Amino acid sequence: MGTARVAIVTSEGGADADADLPLSLAALRGAGVSAQAVAWDADRPQWDGFDLAVIRSTWDYADRLPEFLAWADATAEVTRLWNPAPLVRWNSDKRYLLELARHKVPVVPTRFLEPGGSFHTGGSFDTEDFDGPHGVVVKPAVSSGARDTARYEPGRGADAERHARMLLDQGRTAMVQPYLPLVAEGERALVFFGGSFSHAIRKQPLLTEAGLIDNFRVPHPGAAPYEPSEAELSTAWAALAAVPAPGELLFARVDLALDEAREPVLMELELIEPNLFLGINPHGLERLTEAVAAALTATR
Template sequence: MVKPAVSAGARDTARYEPGRGADAERHARMLLDQGRTAMVQPYLPLVAEGERALVFFGGTFSHAIRKQPLLTEAGLIDNFRVPHPGAAPYEPSEAELRTARAALAAVPDPGDLLFARVDLALDEAREPVVMELELIEPNLFLRINPQGLERFAEAVAAALAVGR
């Protein structure tokens, strides 16, 4: 998979089948020529079962969603697709929560984060792995989880109270 380091809704992102390395390289070169940072990461086939997004406020887990796969056609950059198809509330497993918390623990002063989103998928052994750690994220799926909106407001108020 090739994608820009800064993007939303898989904009300018595509996955490539084995043997299509030249196409992936052209994609990365296009991003670099635009002055953007290109990221290359393995495509996890079990993302077909859904990507999980775990949202944290002030370092505390708030809510999660699960969405359907986005990159359904190999080699296609489609900037007009629905960015989060089938997004619905999701109850993460203990392993998913542990993985997300470990990702946040790698951030210097994670308690200082007002919000964070950890995107996970399952690897071949069905273990959760981090796909993205979103620390500057416009979509926290607050419409899908009304309690998340309340928790976010509480986190903002708490951050203001301590002068962060």
């Protein structure tokens, strides 16, 4: 039958910055798989020559979303794409948080403001929505790596509103969320492979300076191994259970923080190109390799 061929899908910038990439390639090759890093927009790659294409560090997708989604659909026509193209499309816009909330998943309360001028969740545009007891976070609904994201302290609602209007003027949907003060205790990221929990990390907060849009922040500051609580695991499982076709996930990362009642709430569900922190937990690398092997078996 021959050696299985797997494309680890990256991007021009991701290939150099993705710490998981060389680890994944080495582990898969060590398991007898012919693994190759391929940029999703590379000139004329023969995607049908791969038994499996695993999306990893396609970190420019948010800036080129229509092109990227078209690539995912086309690639899925000629080989097995993980995660699947419909889930990539669903997860590419953070309005998926509304769907998870409808399924009773505890999420950070979120208002979506459309370029047309009214909130996606209903109600009119109100300056009071840009303030709160602990301030707010404003970000675009389509973004990765906290790009064009900032937090605003209480009393700075006018600044937060200007940020949102800037996004709207660019034709982008804006999100407004309350800032969670307990994020100072760290954000949690729980990693799953093939429908099983693998490992978790806790990292320091990213939005350390209020009122600043900084697209060159160091991602995942202070990431370290973490043992999640039962409540955190339960919230993560609830989020994954609410995903369309949850059985088709090769990998997932569930990002959580604590609310004021110290209960975990979902910040983001990462199904496209999350850092999986494979260098922090060696078992994660083994589990990723096992998940890819299982996907290959299902493909053949």
